Each structure stands twice: as C-alpha cells, then as structure tokens.
Amino acid sequence: MRKKSPSHRPPMMAQWLLERFVDRNIRYSALGDFEEIYARIAEYEGHLPARIWYWKQVAKSFPPFVTDSFYWRYTMFKNYLIVAFRKMLRQKLFSLINISGLAIGMAICILILLWVQDELNYDRFHTNAENIVRVVINDQNYGVRWPVVSIPIGPALKQDFPEVLDMVRVGDTYGLITSGEKKHDEYGAYVDPSFLDIFSFPMIMGNPETALSMPASVVISRELAEKFFGDSDPLGESLRLNQDLDLTVTGVIEDMPQNSHFDLDFLVSFEIYRKRDRDPDNWGRFQIYTYILLQESASYKDLATKVSGLLQQHNVREGPKLELEPLTRIHLYASDGRGDIRYIYIFAIVAVIILAIACINFTNLSTARSSTRAKEIGMRKVIGAGKSDLVRQFIGESVLISLISFACAVMLVWLLLPTLNNLTDKHLTLNTHGNWTLLAGFVGIVLFAGFLAGSYPAFFLSSFKPGNILKSSLIPLHRGGKKRTLFRKALVVSQFAVSIFLIISTFAIFKQLHFIRNKNLGYQKDHIISIPLRGNASQQYEAFKNELLRDSRILSATGVSESPVVIGKIHNGYEWEGKDPEKESRMYEVLVDHDFIKTLDITIVQGRDFSKDYATDISKAFILNEAAVKGMDINSPVGKDFSFGDRMGTIVGIVKDFHFRPLHEEIGPLVMFCVPGNFNRLCLKIRPESYGLSGTLRYIESVWEKFAPDFPFQYTFLDAAFDRLYRSEQKTGRIFGYFTFLAIFISCLGLFGLSVQIAEQRTKEIGIRKVMGGSVSGITLRLTGDFIKWVAVANLIAWPAAYLAVMIWLRNYAYRTNVGVIIFILASAVALLIAFVTVSFQAIKAAVADPVKILRYE
Amino acid sequence: MYLLSRSEEIVLVAVWKLREDAYGVTIRDHINQTIGYEWSVGAIYAPLHRLEKKGLVRTKKGEPTSERGGRSKIYYEVTEEGKKALHQMKRVHEAIWQDAPTLGYKKS
Numbered sequence: 001m002r003k004k005s006p007s008h009r010p011p012m013m014a015q016w017l018l019e020r021f022v023d024r025n026i027r028y029s030a031l032g033d034f035e036e037i038y039a040r041i042a043e044y045e046g047h048l049p050a051r052i053w054y055w056k057q058v059a060k061s062f063p064p065f066v067t068d069s070f071y072w073r074y075t076m077f078k079n080y081l082i083v084a085f086r087k088m089l090r091q092k093l094f095s096l097i098n099i100s101g102l103a104i105g106m107a108i109c110i111l112i113l114l115w116v117q118d119e120l121n122y123d124r125f126h127t128n129a130e131n132i133v134r135v136v137i138n139d140q141n142y143g144v145r146w147p148v149v150s151i152p153i154g155p156a157l158k159q160d161f162p163e164v165l166d167m168v169r170v171g172d173t174y175g176l177i178t179s180g181e182k183k184h185d186e187y188g189a190y191v192d193p194s195f196l197d198i199f200s201f202p203m204i205m206g207n208p209e210t211a212l213s214m215p216a217s218v219v220i221s222r223e224l225a226e227k228f229f230g231d232s233d234p235l236g237e238s239l240r241l242n243q244d245l246d247l248t249v250t251g252v253i254e255d256m257p258q259n260s261h262f263d264l265d266f267l268v269s270f271e272i273y274r275k276r277d278r279d280p281d282n283w284g285r286f287q288i289y290t291y292i293l294l295q296e297s298a299s300y301k302d303l304a305t306k307v308s309g310l311l312q313q314h315n316v317r318e319g320p321k322l323e324l325e326p327l328t329r330i331h332l333y334a335s336d337g338r339g340d341i342r343y344i345y346i347f348a349i350v351a352v353i354i355l356a357i358a359c360i361n362f363t364n365l366s367t368a369r370s371s372t373r374a375k376e377i378g379m380r381k382v383i384g385a386g387k388s389d390l391v392r393q394f395i396g397e398s399v400l401i402s403l404i405s406f407a408c409a410v411m412l413v414w415l416l417l418p419t420l421n422n423l424t425d426k427h428l429t430l431n432t433h434g435n436w437t438l439l440a441g442f443v444g445i446v447l448f449a450g451f452l453a454g455s456y457p458a459f460f461l462s463s464f465k466p467g468n469i470l471k472s473s474l475i476p477l478h479r480g481g482k483k484r485t486l487f488r489k490a491l492v493v494s495q496f497a498v499s500i501f502l503i504i505s506t507f508a509i510f511k512q513l514h515f516i517r518n519k520n521l522g523y524q525k526d527h528i529i530s531i532p533l534r535g536n537a538s539q540q541y542e543a544f545k546n547e548l549l550r551d552s553r554i555l556s557a558t559g560v561s562e563s564p565v566v567i568g569k570i571h572n573g574y575e576w577e578g579k580d581p582e583k584e585s586r587m588y589e590v591l592v593d594h595d596f597i598k599t600l601d602i603t604i605v606q607g608r609d610f611s612k613d614y615a616t617d618i619s620k621a622f623i624l625n626e627a628a629v630k631g632m633d634i635n636s637p638v639g640k641d642f643s644f645g646d647r648m649g650t651i652v653g654i655v656k657d658f659h660f661r662p663l664h665e666e667i668g669p670l671v672m673f674c675v676p677g678n679f680n681r682l683c684l685k686i687r688p689e690s691y692g693l694s695g696t697l698r699y700i701e702s703v704w705e706k707f708a709p710d711f712p713f714q715y716t717f718l719d720a721a722f723d724r725l726y727r728s729e730q731k732t733g734r735i736f737g738y739f740t741f742l743a744i745f746i747s748c749l750g751l752f753g754l755s756v757q758i759a760e761q762r763t764k765e766i767g768i769r770k771v772m773g774g775s776v777s778g779i780t781l782r783l784t785g786d787f788i789k790w791v792a793v794a795n796l797i798a799w800p801a802a803y804l805a806v807m808i809w810l811r812n813y814a815y816r817t818n819v820g821v822i823i824f825i826l827a828s829a830v831a832l833l834i835a836f837v838t839v840s841f842q843a844i845k846a847a848v849a850d851p852v853k854i855l856r857y858e
Numbered sequence: 859m860y861l862l863s864r865s866e867e868i869v870l871v872a873v874w875k876l877r878e879d880a881y882g883v884t885i886r887d888h889i890n891q892t893i894g895y896e897w898s899v900g901a902i903y904a905p906l907h908r909l910e911k912k913g914l915v916r917t918k919k920g921e922p923t924s925e926r927g928g929r930s931k932i933y934y935e936v937t938e939e940g941k942k943a944l945h946q947m948k949r950v951h952e953a954i955w956q957d958a959p960t961l962g963y964k965k966s
Contacts, residue, residue, distance in 0.1 A: 009927060026903040029917075032929035033882030039925045060898055 010038045010054045021061040076389075083376070084397045094369065095401075097753040098362050101746045102405035102453070105358030106445055107412035108742060111420055112351040113441045114413075114428045119339050122259045122331035126200040128293055132327040133300045135290040136334075137311075139320045144570075147289060147336045151280045152314075153322070154192075154290040157307065163298035168192045168199075170262075170289040171273045175242045176534070176711055177266065179228045185712060186224060188241075188266035190273035190288075196253070198293045199262075205235055206251025212269050218247035219267040221255045241268065243535070243710050258427050261330050261337065283314040291327065300324045343732065350736075353498055354743050355449060360491045361750035362398060362453035367488060368757045370461055377461055378469035390462035398454025399446065406446050423731055456487075489790055492754065495747040496794035496831060497801075502740040503827035504802035505809075508819060509733040512810065515817035516726055522658025523564065524601040528718040529684045529700070530563055535708030541677055544707050545593075553687050553696045558599040559679030561591035565721045567660040567670070574671065576632060576651075577641040587628055587669040588660065589644075591678050597623070597655060599685045607638035607653030610674040617674050620649030626657045628669030647673065659815075662725050666814040683718070744831070748838045751787060755839040759783060759846040766846050767854035776847045783843035784836060791835045795828045802827075860914075860943040865905040867947060868893065873906075873915055873934045874944055881920070881931045882906075906934060914940035 009015075015031070022030050034057060042050035088095040123129060135153060137146040154167040171190040176183060193212040196203065196219070203211070204222060211219050218239055225234040234249045241247055247268060256262050273288070274280045294300060304324040311320055325334055332341040377390060385393075413430060421428055432438050531537075537544045545557050562568060567590050574585040594610045594617070596602075605626065610617045622642045629637050642651045657667040686696050697715070704713045723730075759766075762783070769779055802824070810816040862870065872888045873880045882902065889897050909915045920931035936944065 015927075023903070023907075026907050028929065029882050029932035030903050032926040032931065033886075035927040035929070036883050036923075036925055037886075057898070 010035060011051060014051075014054050014058050018058050018061060021058070080393050080396055081400070084400055087373075087397075088401070091369070091372070093756065094365050094753055097749045098365060098401055099405045099408060101358040101361045101749045102355075102402055102449055103408035103412060104742055104746055105355040106402075106406055106409035106449060107416065108354050108739065109351045109445050110409060110413045110430075110442070111416060112347050113438065113445075114417075114430070115420070115424065115426070116344055116348060117435075117437060117441075118259060118426055118428055119332060119344055122339065123261055123327050125257060125259070126198075126327070128198060128200070129328055130326075131294045131296060131298075132198060132291055133294060133303075133324045134327060134330060134334075135292060135307075136323050136325050137286055137320045138323045145323070145335050146286050146320075147334060148286045149288065149290050149322070150283050150285050150311075151274060151277065151288060152283055153310070154292070156310070157290075157292055161303060161306070163295045163303055164292045165295055166194050166198055166293040168194045168197075168291050169270050170195070170291070171270065171287065172264070172289070177224075177228075178240045178243065178710070179237070182228055183710070183712065184224075184227060185714070186265045187263060188268065189262075189264050190268050190270045192270045194293075195267060196251075198291060201253045201256060204252045204254060205233075208251065211251035212267060214248075214250065215269050215271045216245075216247055217250040217269060219251040219253055220249055221253055221265045223255050224265045225249075225252045239266075241266075245272065259331075283311055284316040284320075286320070292324075300326060340728075347735075350502075350739055354739065354746065355445070356452065357495050357498060357743055357750075358746050359449055359453035360495050361746065361753065362401065363456050364488050364491055364750055365753045365757070366394075366398075366454075366457035367460055368754055370457070370464075373461055374464060374469045377464045378466040381464075381466035382470070387462045391458045394458035394461055395451060395454040398457070399450030402446050402450035402453065405449070406442070423735060488754075492751065492787075492790050493794045493797070495750060496791045496835065497797040499740070499744045499747045500794055500798035500827055500831045501802045501805070502736070502743050503830055504798065504824055505805060506733070506737050506740045507823040507827055508802075508806040508809070509729070509736060511819070511823060512813065512817050513726060513729060513733055516663050516729075516813075516815075517723070519659070519663065519815065521722075522602065522656055524685075525565070525718045525722050527686050527688055528600070529686060529697075529715050530718055530721065531682050531684070531700070531704075531713075531715045533559070533679055533682055534711045537682075537704060537708040537711075538679070540707060541679060541682075544703070545682065547703050547706070548682075548684065548700060551696075551699050553692075553699065555685045555687060556595050556599045557682060557684045558595040559593040559676065560596060560681050560683055561679055563681055563718075563721060564590070564600060564660055564683070565718060565725065566662065570668075571644065573644065575643045576634065578634060579632070583633075585632075587631075587671045589671045589673070590660070591675045592672050593676060593679065594674060596672070596683075599683055600658075602658055603656040605654050605656050607651070609653060614652075616649070617652070618676065619647070621652040621674060622649060623653040623655060623672045624651060625655050625667070625670040627667050628671060629654055631669045644671070644673075663815040664813050744834060748834055751835055752838045752842070755783070755787065755842040758786075759842045763846065763849075763854050766849070767851040770847075770851040771855070776844070779847040780840055780843045783846065784839045787835060787839045788832065791832055794831070798827075799824055860912075860946055862943065862947070863905065863908075865901075866909055869902055869905045870909055870914060870936065870940060870944065870947075873909075874936050874940075877935075878933075880934045885934070909940070910934075912939075913937060914943050 015035075018034065019027065019031060034054065038050050038054050041053055126132065134147065135149050135157070137149055139146060151169065154169045157164050158167045169190075169192050172187065173189060174185065174187055177186050177188075191212065195212065196208040203219075206219065211217060218241075220228075220234065220239070228234070228239070229237060234252055237249045239247050239249060245268075253267075256264060279285060294303065301324075304322075307322045307324070310322050312318065329337075331337045332339040332344070380390060380393075410430070417428060417430065420426075432442075533541065533544075541559060545559070548554050548557055567588050569590070570586060570588050572586050574587055576585075579585070592610070594612055597604065597609045607623075610621060610623065614621070622644075624632075624637065624642075634640060637651050637654060640651050642649060655672075659667060660670060661668065684700070686693075700715070701713045766774075766779055766783075769782075803819070806819055810819070868889060869885065872885050872892075876884055876888055885906070886897060886902055889895070889902065906915065910917060914937060915934045916937050918933045918935060920933055922928050922930045
C-alpha cells in the first residue's frame with residue numbers, strides 16, 4: 001500500500017483548470033485517470049516531474065477547448081447574425097412594422113422612466129435628505145393636515161428631544177424687492193440661520209456660517225443677483241423688501257434646483273419675522289413651516305408618537321396633533337406636494353402596457369410568418385441543432401431587433417423631450433452619466449422587450465418537426481394551426497381592448513374637463529379682473545375703488561379677502577340661535593365688500609344683500625350660503641342671531657350655493673361678512689371686450705400708478721385663475737391623449753402587418769373567387785370581416801374595464817359629468833373605423849388584383 | 859458494416875484485450891506499450907466516448923479510491939455489438955492482407 005499524503009494530489013489550480021477545459025462527457029473518468037497517473041509519477045519520479053506532467057496535460061487540453069467552445073460559438077453567432085440581418089432586409093415591411101412599433105413603445109417607456117425617476121428624486125439631493133422631517137399638524141377638528149405649525153414648536157423640539165439635532169423655521173413670503181430703480185416681485189422666506197446647514201443649497205459667495213446670523217442680512221439666489229446687480233459683486237449691496245425693510249446682501253446661493261419643493265429666491269433672518277409677529281409665543285397659531293434634522297439612528301416614527309400631544313401641554317385646544325413627515329415624501333404624498341404618487345403608478349402601468357402592445361406585434365408577425373423560416377429551421381435541426389439552440393437563436397434575434405428599436409427610441413426621446421418638458425414643467429435630460437438606475441432601466445427595457453416579444457415565437461418555431469417540414473413542399477401552415485391562430489387572435493383582441501380602454505379613458509377625462517369648464521358655478525367668472533391690493537391701493541381702499549369706478553368701462557368693483565375661485569380660510573366656533581351645543585360649526589369664511597354679491601352675480605334666495613343703507617351691516621350682518629343653512633339645521637334663518645367670537649349680529653340673507661372651492665369638493669358651508677378695509681384683492685367687473693380690453697387695462701394701471709407706484713401692477717382674469725385650478729388635470733388629459741394615439745398607432749401597425757400576411761396567403765383563394773364571379777366588395781368584406789370581428793370582441797373586454805376605471809377616477813370629483821354610453825360607443829366606433837381602414841387598404845388591393853396574374857404564379 | 863476510425867479500432871481492441879481491467883490509465887498504458895506510439899492521456903477519451911455512443915462499449919463504475927482523488931474508476935467493456943464489430947474488423951483486416959505480397963523487412 002502506498003501511503004497517501006496530501007502532497008500527492010495534483011496542484012489545485014491545475015485541477016480546477018482541467019475541470020473547466022475537459023469535455024463534460026468524459027470529465028469524470030478523465031480527471032480520475034489523470035490523478036492516478038499523477039500519483040504514479042510522483043511516486044516513482046518525484047513531485048516536480050509529476051507536476052510538470054500534469055500542467056502539460058492542462059496545456060494540451062486547452063487548444064481543443066478553445067476550438068470547441070469559442071470558435072464554434074463565434075462561428076454560429078456570426079451565422080445567426082447574418083441570417084437575422086438577411087431576414088430583416090428581405091422582409092422590409094415587417095421589419096419596419098416591428099422596429100417602429102417597438103421603438104415608439106420604448107420611447108414612451110424611456111420618457112416615463114425619466115419622468116418617474118425625476119418625481120421620485122424630489123428633495124433627495126440634500127446630503128441629509130434621509131434625516132430631515134417636516135413637522136405638520138393633523139387637525140382633527142377640521143379633518144385636515146396643515147403643513148404649517150406655530151413659531152415656538154421648532155425650538156421646543158430641539159431643546160427637549162436629544163434625537164433632534166437641529167431645526168429650521170421657514171416663513172415663506174411673496175414680496176416686492178427694490179434696489180435703486182429696479183423692482184421685482186419674488187418668492188422668498190424668513191429662515192433660521194441653520195437653513196443653509198440642514199439643507200444642501202451650495203453657496204457661491206459669502207460665508208454659510210454667518211450669512212444669515214445678522215438680522216438685516218439677506219441671502220439671494222444667483223438668478224436674483226444677476227437680475228439686480230448684473231456682473232458686479234452683490235456682496236454688501238443693499239436691497240429693500242416691501243418698501244419698509246433694508247437688507248444687506250451677505251451671500252449668494254445657487255438657484256434652487258427644480259426637483260426641490262422649495263423655490264425661494266431670497267432668504268431673510270427669521271428673527272425679523274418673529275419680532276414683527278403680534279403673538280410669537282402662541283402655540284396655537286399655525287403659520288410657518290418647520291423642519292427638523294434627526295440623528296442618523298433615530299426613527300421619525302418613534303419621535304412622532306412622543307411629540308403628538310405636545311400642543312395640548314401648551315394650552316392649545318383639543319384637536320390639533322403634531323405629526324412628522326419625511327422630507328423625501330413631501331412631493332408625492334403631502335397635501336401640499338405638487339406630485340401625486342397615483343399618477344406615478346398609472347403612468348408606469350401605461351408605459352408597460354404600450355410596450356407590451358408593441359411586443360405583441362412582433363410575436364404575432366413572427367408566428368404568422370413562420371412559414372418563411374420553416375425550411376431554415378428544418379435544415380438546422382437536421383444538421384444537429386437542438387431545440388435549445390433554436391430558442392437561443394430566435395430570442396437572440398428578437399433581442400437584436402429590440403436593440404435596433406432601442407437606438408431609434410433614443411432618437412425619438414431626444415426629439416420628444418422638449419415637448420414633454422413643456423407639458424410637465426420639468427427639465428428632464430437624457431443624461432446617463434452616473435445615472436445607474438437609468439442605465440439599468442435601459443438594459444431592462446431592451447431585455448424585457450426582446451424576451452417578451454421573442455419567447456413565444458422562439459418556442460413555437462423551434463418545435464417544428466424537421467421531417468414534416470422537409471418532406472413536403474407544402475409548409476404546414478394550417479396543420480395544427482388552429483390553436484396558433486386562436487392565440488394570435490387573442491393577442492390582437494387584447495391589443496385592441498387596451499386601445500379602446502385608453503380611448504374611453506381619454507374621452508372621459510376630456511368630457512369631465514369640458515364639464516368643469518362649462519359648469520354653472522353660481523357666480524360670474526367671465527369679464528372679471530382680480531388685482532392684489534398692495535401699498536396705498538390697500539390703505540386707501542375706498543379712494544382707489546372710487547377712482548376706478550369713475551370710468552364707465554368698469555361696471556362694478558368689490559374688495560374681497562381671498563380670490564373667490566378658491567376660498568381657503570376655515571373656522572370653528574360659530575354660534576347661532578337654537579344651536580345644539582354639541583354641534584360642529586366648521587365653516588369657510590370670506591370678508592367681502594358691499595358690492596361682492598352684485599359684482600359676481602350671486603343669487604340671493606332669502607333676505608337681502610349687504611347694504612350701505614344699514615350702518616350696522618359693517619359690524620353685525622352675516623350672509624350664509626345654502627349649504628351652511630342646511631348644516632345648521634335651522635328654520636327661516638333670516639333674522640336669527642349669529643355670532644363669531646366678539647362679532648355678534650344677525651343673518652341678513654342667504655345666497656344660493658356657488659363653487660368657491662375646486663369641483664373635487666362638495667360645496668361647503670360659507671359665511672360672508674362685510675368688513676371694509678381688510679381686503680387683499682379687488683375684483684372688477686368690466687364691460688365685455690368689444691369696448692377694448694387693453695384700453696381698460698391701461699386705465700386701471702394708470703390709477704394703480706397713482707396709488708401704488710412702488711408696486712408692479714398685477715392682474716388676473718378670474719376665468720383664467722379658475723382654469724389654472726385644473727391645469728394638472730388638463731395636462732394629464734393631454735398626455736393621456738398622446739399615449740392613446742400612440743397605442744392605437746402601434747396596434748394598427750400590427751393589424752396592418754397581419755392583414756398583409758393574410759392577403760398574401762389567400763391570394764389564390766381570392767383569384768379563384770374572382771374567376772367564379774366574386775365581386776370586389778364581397779371579397780373585401782370577406783377579408784376584413786375577420787379582423788372587424790376581433791375588434792368587436794375587444795370592445796366587450798374594454799367596456800367594463802374602462803367603465804370601472806373611469807368611475808374610480810371620477811370619484812375624485814364631487815361634481816362630475818354623466819359618463820353616458822355615448823363615449824363608449826364613440827370610442828368603439830373610432831377603433832372599428834381605424835381598424836377597418838387599416839385592413840381594408842390591403843383587402844381592396846388584393847381584391848382588385850387581376851386574377852389571371854394571381855393564378856398564373858405557379 | 860461498422861465504420862470505425864483508426865483510433866476507435868485501436869481503442870476497441872485494447873479494451874477487448876484488457877478484459878476486466880480496462881479503464882483510462884490501463885488503456886493508455888497498453889496502447890503505448892503495444893503500438894509504441896505515445897498517446898496523450900486526453901487522446902483516448904474522445905474515441906472511447908464515441909464508441910460508447912455507438913453502443914460498442916459500455917461503462918461500469920468501480921469503487922472510489924483515494925489515489926484518484928476520491929473518484930471511481932470507470933471501467934469499459936465491449937458489448938455484444940462491439941464483439942460483432944471486432945469480428946468484422948478482424949475479417950476485413952485479414953481479407954485485406956490476404957494474398958498481399960510481402961513487404962520485405964523494415965524496422966518500424
């Protein structure tokens with residue numbers, strides 16, 4: 001017996017290599033034999049010769065390994081590639097349909113990917129993004145969440161909770177900034193000095209440590225610096241805010257990026273805000289934003305449970321609770337965020353669906369045209385290709401097509417990006433530098449499309465029996481084809497079902513938007529100009545108003561505390577005669593002038609309007625809307641006592657409900673009182689445009705210049721302001737419209753391809769029919785009938801699905817259009833018409849062809 | 859008529875000759891000794907594998923041994939088919955050489 005020691009084993013590395021190189025059929029016995037021989041040589045001649053011998057074997061087995069795998073792989077790959085390109089060039093029409101469909105689908109996917117990524121990346125550029133949370137109020141009295149809190153909360157959190165590293169209060173403001181002759185209205189904020197610490201807004205000039213510590217300092221954005229100071233050094237220059245606050249520029253920051261929920265152009269010390277506030281230590285006045293920076297290890301949820309009741313410890317009434325909201329969720333989830341997570345899901349799904357429709361084209365056309373590949377497949381199988389080789393070949397081909405389509409898609413995206421940016425107010429770019437998610441998304445799109453489109457044809461084509469194919473010159477087109485055509489039909493039906501679904505949804509969105517625009521709001525929004533009151537125009541309100549009314553083009557004017565398009569102020573604590581003490585008394589309130597109801601043409605259903613004839617109207621009169629009366633549960637309300645705080649009086653009138661909130665909401669209870677001198681806006685009713693709108697505006701501006709020359713003259717039309725409320729809906733509707741169009745286009749491409757294929761297949765049949773006396777129209781109908789049937793079936797699937805989706809979407813609106821059958825029928829008619837035109841083009845071509853030529857072709 | 863390559867013939871005969879003890883190492887040794895032609899270890903496996911696929915030899919697993927790194931010996935033996943092939947081969951060889959004039963003496 002030879003004693004074995006570990007050193008008798010061949011070198012590990014060589015063994016490992018040998019294992020890879022040796023053909024797998026003989027690997028087991030060969031490795032055993034090699035080892036035995038190695039042991040023998042080691043025994044008789046020593047380890048070194050044994051090792052050399054073993055390595056020699058490794059080296060010897062290497063060349064065959066290379067030829068076997070690399071060489072053949074390369075050769076076959078070259079062959080596959082050549083065959084694929086040859087096929088593509090020979091079937092130009094079908095390649096064009098496949099590639100253009102896929103390219104459009106991919107372009108949409110890429111665009112949506114860019115958009116989704118941008119939405120998800122909001123506020124993530126801050127170094128501390130993960131640890132910043134915003135403090136918000138969940139007010140259970142009103143059932144609303146306020147993004148603003150009271151002034152003392154921030155410092156208290158920082159002081160009492162060790163996990164809070166820092167806090168910053170942000171009181172945003174819209175104000176006039178002047179420097180010498182230049183004046184601009186800008187958005188800015190009063191912030192604590194920690195603002196530049198907590199958030200990552202890079203400073204171009206000035207010292208971030210001290211820039212905001214001085215009370216009279218201001219940090220401005222690059223844009224603002226250029227606006228006011230051009231190329232000269234802004235540091236140390238002075239600016240004036242709202243004509244009463246002199247500030248010195250101590251720093252310049254980079255413009256805030258578009259994907260930040262802040263959009264501020266100047267930052268002023270929060271101390272100024274605090275000093276000017278009439279009650280800064282009150283815990284119950286919610287007016288400023290507060291952000292806190294948490295320790296890396298702290299969880300905001302734990303802290304949230306600890307602070308939730310903090311307000312009540314400081315004598316705030318029951319109801320409002322503190323809540324915490326991570327910075328990165330503000331954009332998509334918060335009530336004041338401009339994004340909406342639901343749209344992200346909807347558009348992501350739409351993207352995948354459209355890509356799937358394009359993939360279906362590929363699947364359908366390649367199975368329908370399988371006859372053109374049958375001989376090749378038969379040949380390959382006879383020579384020795386296994387099923388898996390063919391599957392690999394065909395999937396490879398579809399990945400190749402999807403790669404070519406991707407290149408086209410990138411070009412399309414490049415062309416379409418400006419339009420999308422325009423629609424979404426974003427600055428999306430196709431910049432892949434360092435954007436790994438995007439690159440991964442690209443690879444994902446190519447592979448997804450390639451595999452989805454190619455897998456069915458690959459398995460289907462590779463299962464051809466070579467005997468059958470090669471034996472008969474007749475290619476088994478219809479043999480066992482029933483299941484196959486059924487599958488193909490199902491795919492076409494699903495394509496059109498999706499298209500019809502999208503058409504119905506688009507119609508429904510536009511119908512609702514039309515409904516909103518034309519809804520009788522209960523007040524007159526046309527020919528009303530609304531101007532914000534500032535400076536002396538506000539302080540000398542009566543004089544300003546009377547001066548304007550001297551011109552006959554201005555029919556009437558009224559001051560109002562808020563734009564009547566959206567009234568946001570809501571209060572609790574109204575009392576009235578016969579009120580159930582337990583009852584909630586939450587109502588919207590608006591301060592109006594005597595002329596408000598007259599100017600806006602609001603209907604009075606009971607009682608009277610505010611009137612100058614009654615001196616007490618200024619202090620004691622209330623006018624309610626019908627919704628308020630209904631909620632108060634009160635009979636003959638006019639003349640009853642009504643009070644809010646120290647304002648006690650009577651109800652003098654009831655107005656018909658009008659929409660002072662977006663149509664998403666039911667009309668709520670509203671209280672109007674007449675307090676001249678407390679107005680933020682002036683609404684002017686002007687004569688219709690035939691009198692010359694620009695002249696009227698010039699006149700108003702000249703009066704403005706007389707009263708408030710320091711402030712730029714601004715105005716909006718009430719109907720435009722109203723339209724702006726629904727801008728995101730309009731945009732979504734338009735984007736949806738584009739997507740629908742493209743989905744239909746891609747579906748039609750596929751349908752067109754199939755109809756070409758079928759017309760080709762049935763040439764002989766058509767010829768014989770014509771010889772036997774078939775008419776052109778009869779043959780056309782016969783050819784198109786089938787397709788039309790599929791599209792009709794698609795309707796059956798699309799209708800209920802679309803109905804459900806539309807109903808869910810409309811639930812967002814308290815006031816919604818009646819969906820009706822018409823849009824369903826219209827959508828189906830559109831789809832049928834498009835399908836018919838697509839198919840009949842080929843069918844007519846086939847039907848009018850000369851039968852002699854057709855039948856002679858063999 | 860069995861179509862065998864030269865290397866397959868040589869290996870098949872070697873397996874037949876070695877009887878119970880035919881596996882990679884012995885087959886190689888045998889061929890090296892009888893033909894005097896140094897075959898590399900790897901070179902015998904390809905013909906062996908082809909013979910196996912044609913059904914002329916079959917494999918049998920032996921006990922694992924430590925000197926083979928814990929692997930079993932793979933023994934080869936000639937099947938009935940293989941014997942027929944050997945018969946035929948022998949006949950053909952003899953038929954080919956019958957009545958051939960002598961080649962004279964030549965040292966190989």
